[in-house]
Amino acid sequence: MSDRALLLARDPWHLFAAWDVEPATRLRALRSLGRRAVAALAAVRLVRDDGPQPPIDLPPGAGERVLDAVPGRSHVLEVGLRLRDGSFVALVRSPPASTPPATVSPDTTVTWVHAAAPTTPIDVRWSGRRVRRVRLVPRGGPSSHVHT
Amino acid sequence: MTRAAVAFVLHAHLPDLRDATAEGSLEERWLFEALTDTYVPLADLLGDLARDAVPAAFALSLSPTLLAMLEDPSLRERYRRHLGALVQVADREVARRRHDPALGPLAARHRARFARTADRYFDAYGADLAAVFRAHAAAGRLELLTTSATHAILPLLQASPVWLRAQIAIAIAEHRRRFGEPPAGFWLPECAWDPALDGELRRAGIRWVVLDTHGIALATPAPVFGPWAPIASPDGVIAFGRDPETARQVWSREGFPGDPWYREYHRDLGYDEPATLEPFLSLPPGGGPSGIKYFRVTGGTGAKAIYDPDRAAARVAVHARQFVDGVAERAGVLQATMGRPPVFVCPYDAELFGHWWHEGIDWLGAVLRRLAEHRALEARTPSRELATNPTLQRAQPAASTWGEAGHQAVWMAAETSWIHLQLSELGERVAKLCRGAAPASDGARSAAEHLLLAQSSDWPFMVSRNTAAAYGRHRLAVHLGACRRLCDALERSLAPDPADLRPAPLFATLDLPRLGDGAPLSQRRADGYNP
Numbered sequence: 001m002s003d004r005a006l007l008l009a010r011d012p013w014h015l016f017a018a019w020d021v022e023p024a025t026r027l028r029a030l031r032s033l034g035r036r037a038v039a040a041l042a043a044v045r046l047v048r049d050d051g052p053q054p055p056i057d058l059p060p061g062a063g064e065r066v067l068d069a070v071p072g073r074s075h076v077l078e079v080g081l082r083l084r085d086g087s088f089v090a091l092v093r094s095p096p097a098s099t100p101p102a103t104v105s106p107d108t109t110v111t112w113v114h115a116a117a118p119t120t121p122i123d124v125r126w127s128g129r130r131v132r133r134v135r136l137v138p139r140g141g142p143s144s145h146v147h148t
Numbered sequence: 149m150t151r152a153a154v155a156f157v158l159h160a161h162l163p164d165l166r167d168a169t170a171e172g173s174l175e176e177r178w179l180f181e182a183l184t185d186t187y188v189p190l191a192d193l194l195g196d197l198a199r200d201a202v203p204a205a206f207a208l209s210l211s212p213t214l215l216a217m218l219e220d221p222s223l224r225e226r227y228r229r230h231l232g233a234l235v236q237v238a239d240r241e242v243a244r245r246r247h248d249p250a251l252g253p254l255a256a257r258h259r260a261r262f263a264r265t266a267d268r269y270f271d272a273y274g275a276d277l278a279a280v281f282r283a284h285a286a287a288g289r290l291e292l293l294t295t296s297a298t299h300a301i302l303p304l305l306q307a308s309p310v311w312l313r314a315q316i317a318i319a320i321a322e323h324r325r326r327f328g329e330p331p332a333g334f335w336l337p338e339c340a341w342d343p344a345l346d347g348e349l350r351r352a353g354i355r356w357v358v359l360d361t362h363g364i365a366l367a368t369p370a371p372v373f374g375p376w377a378p379i380a381s382p383d384g385v386i387a388f389g390r391d392p393e394t395a396r397q398v399w400s401r402e403g404f405p406g407d408p409w410y411r412e413y414h415r416d417l418g419y420d421e422p423a424t425l426e427p428f429l430s431l432p433p434g435g436g437p438s439g440i441k442y443f444r445v446t447g448g449t450g451a452k453a454i455y456d457p458d459r460a461a462a463r464v465a466v467h468a469r470q471f472v473d474g475v476a477e478r479a480g481v482l483q484a485t486m487g488r489p490p491v492f493v494c495p496y497d498a499e500l501f502g503h504w505w506h507e508g509i510d511w512l513g514a515v516l517r518r519l520a521e522h523r524a525l526e527a528r529t530p531s532r533e534l535a536t537n538p539t540l541q542r543a544q545p546a547a548s549t550w551g552e553a554g555h556q557a558v559w560m561a562a563e564t565s566w567i568h569l570q571l572s573e574l575g576e577r578v579a580k581l582c583r584g585a586a587p588a589s590d591g592a593r594s595a596a597e598h599l600l601l602a603q604s605s606d607w608p609f610m611v612s613r614n615t616a617a618a619y620g621r622h623r624l625a626v627h628l629g630a631c632r633r634l635c636d637a638l639e640r641s642l643a644p645d646p647a648d649l650r651p652a653p654l655f656a657t658l659d660l661p662r663l664g665d666g667a668p669l670s671q672r673r674a675d676g677y678n679p
Binding site: 063095109110 | 306342372380386548556560572573
C-alpha cells in the first residue's frame with residue numbers, strides 16, 4: 001500500500017483517522033532530518049481551519065484512531081514525526097474533512113428560491129408508435145423561473 | 149386551499165446476493181422472502197389502488213442491485229421452485245393441523261398466500277416487477293427513484309471522488325435503462341448526507357433527496373419551517389426532512405408494528421420445528437425462517453398467543469386512522485404557524501412493510517385510502533410536492549444519517565473500520581486500470597465490479613450488527629481479495645486468475661474509460677431540469 005491518510009467525520013465531536021506510511025518514507029524523512037531525528041516519535045495531528053493542534057504520539061504499529069474534534073469545522077490529518085524540540089514533520093496529509101454542526105445555526109438569513117417545475121415529456125404517437133417526444137414549456141419560458 | 153402533503157418514500161434494497169450463494173442458501177432466501185412478503189404485495193397494492201381509482205401516490209426507491217437480481221432469469225426460476233416448495237410445506241401443514249381449530253385455518257391461509265404469490269408473480273406480472281412498477285409510475289401513482297449503485301454510503305467516499313461519482317452515475321444510468329427516464333430523486337443510503345455531495349448530485353441531474361430530521365433542523369441558515377418544508381442547497385439539490393413523529397409511530401419499539409395483535413416475525417415454523425420442513429427446504433443448523441408463522445406479538449418474551457388475522461385487520465384500521473388523524477391535527481397547527489401547508493415526509497425501508505411488519509402493506513393501503521378522502525391532507529410524491537409548493541428556503545443541509553446516533557459511528561466501528569483505507573487504495577488503482585482499459589476488458593471490469601461491491605454498506609452493517617456477520621465478512625474478503633489480485637496481475641500485464649473474473653457484468657451500463665476519467669459524470673435530464 002502506498003502512503004495514504006484518510007479522515008472521515010464520525011459525528012460532530014469525533015473524526016475517524018486511518019493511515020499507512022511506508023517504512024521507506026519514514027526512513028527517508030529520518031535521514032533528511034539528520035541529528036534532529038534522534039528520539040523522533042511517530043505522531044498524528046489535526047490541522048483545523050484555525051491552525052494545527054498538538055500532536056498525539058502513536059504506539060508502534062498504529063494505523064487508525066478516533067480523534068476529538070470540534071463541531072462544524074474543517075480538519076486535515078497529518079501523519080508524521082514529533083521531534084525532540086517539539087516541532088512536527090508531516091509525512092502524509094489527508095484530504096480535508098468537516099465535522100457536522102451540533103447546534104441550530106445562528107444564521108437566520110432567509111432567502112427564497114423557486115424550484116422550477118420540470119416540463120413533462122409527451123409522446124407524439126402515430127398508429128401506436130412513438131414518432132416524436134415533445135415538451136411543454138411553462139408559460140413565459142424557462143427564464144421566468146429562478147432555477148434552484 | 150392546498151392540502152398538506154404526506155409523502156411516503158419507501159426504499160427497497162437488497163445487496164447482490166448472487167455471489168457465493170448456492171440454490172437454497174439462506175442468503176438467496178432473503179430475496180425470496182422480500183418478494184413474497186413485500187415486493188409482490190406492494191405491486192398488488194398499487195393494482196388495487198388503480199382498480200379503485202384511489203388518487204394516491206408515493207415514491208419507491210429500487211436499488212440497482214435489487215433490480216439486477218429481479219431481472220436475473222436463473223433467480224426467477226429458483227424463486228418458482230422455492231414457492232413450489234413452500235406450497236408443499238404448507239400442504240403438509242394443512243393436513244397436519246386439520247383437527248386444530250386455531251392453527252388449521254392459519255395453515256390454510258399460508259398455503260393460499262404462497263399459491264397466490266406464485267400466480268401473481270409469474271402469471272399476472274410475468275415475473276417482471278420492474279415493468280409493473282414502471283407502468284404505475286407512468287400512470288402517476290408512483291415516483292421511482294434510485295440509490296447508489298451498490299448501496300455505498302456516499303459521504304464515506306469523499307476521498308475517492310471517482311467512485312463517489314461512479315456510484316451515482318451507474319445508478320442513474322441503470323435507472324434510465326430500465327425505466328426510460330433518469331430519476332428526479334435519489335435515495336441516499338442510510339439517508340447519509342454531507343455538503344460535499346451537493347455539487348456531485350446536482351451535476352448528475354438529481355433534483356431531490358431525503359434526510360433525517362436533524363439534517364434539516366441543523367442546516368445553515370436555520371430553516372424557518374423545520375423539517376416540514378424542503379430546502380434548496382446552495383448547488384440546488386432539494387432536501388426533504390423526515391417527519392420525526394410519523395417515524396416514531398412506525399419505527400420505534402412502541403410503534404404500530406409492536407402491537408400485540410400483529411403477527412410475530414421471529415416465531416417461525418422453520419425455527420420451532422425445522423424437521424417438518426427438511427424434505428422441502430434446506431435449513432441451516434438451528435433452523436431458519438420459512439414464512440410460516442402462527443403466533444402474534446403478544447408482548448414480552450414469554451409464550452406467544454396464536455395469531456388472529458381478523459383482530460389484526462381491526463388493528464390495521466385503528467392504526468391507519470390514528471396515523472392520519474395525528475398528521476391532520478399537526479398539519480392544522482403547523483399550517484397556522486407556517487402560513488403554508490406542511491409536508492410530512494415518511495421515509496421507510498420498503499421491507500418493513502409486509503416482511504418485518506406483516507400487516508404493514510395493508511396499513512399503508514388503508515392510510516392511502518384515508519388520505520385520498522381527506523379534506524386537509526393528500527398523499528403526494530416529493531416531485532409533486534415541489535410542483536405544488538415550489539417556493540423554498542435556500543440552506544445547506546447538515547451532515548447527518550438516519551443511523552445510530554444520527555451520524556457515521558456504525559461505519560467506523562472497530563470490526564470494519566479497516567476497510568476504508570483498503571477501499572481508498574484500491575479505488576486509486578482500479579481507476580487507473582479503467583482509464584487505460586479497453587471497454588470490453590474483463591479484467592478491469594471485474595476489478596471495478598469487485599470494488600463497487602466491496603463499497604456496499606451491507607457487509608459492514610452485517611458485521612457490526614452481528615446479523616449474518618460471517619456472511620458479511622466473507623463478502624468483504626471475497627471482493628477486496630479478488631480486486632487486489634486483479635490489480636496486481638493487470639498492473640504487471642499478467643493474465644488474471646480466471647477465478648477472480650466475474651462471469652457476467654453486474655451493471656450493463658458500466659463504462660470503464662469514462663469511469664476511470666474521474667470527471668463529473670453529468671447525466672442530462674430529459675425533462676427540462678438540466679443544470
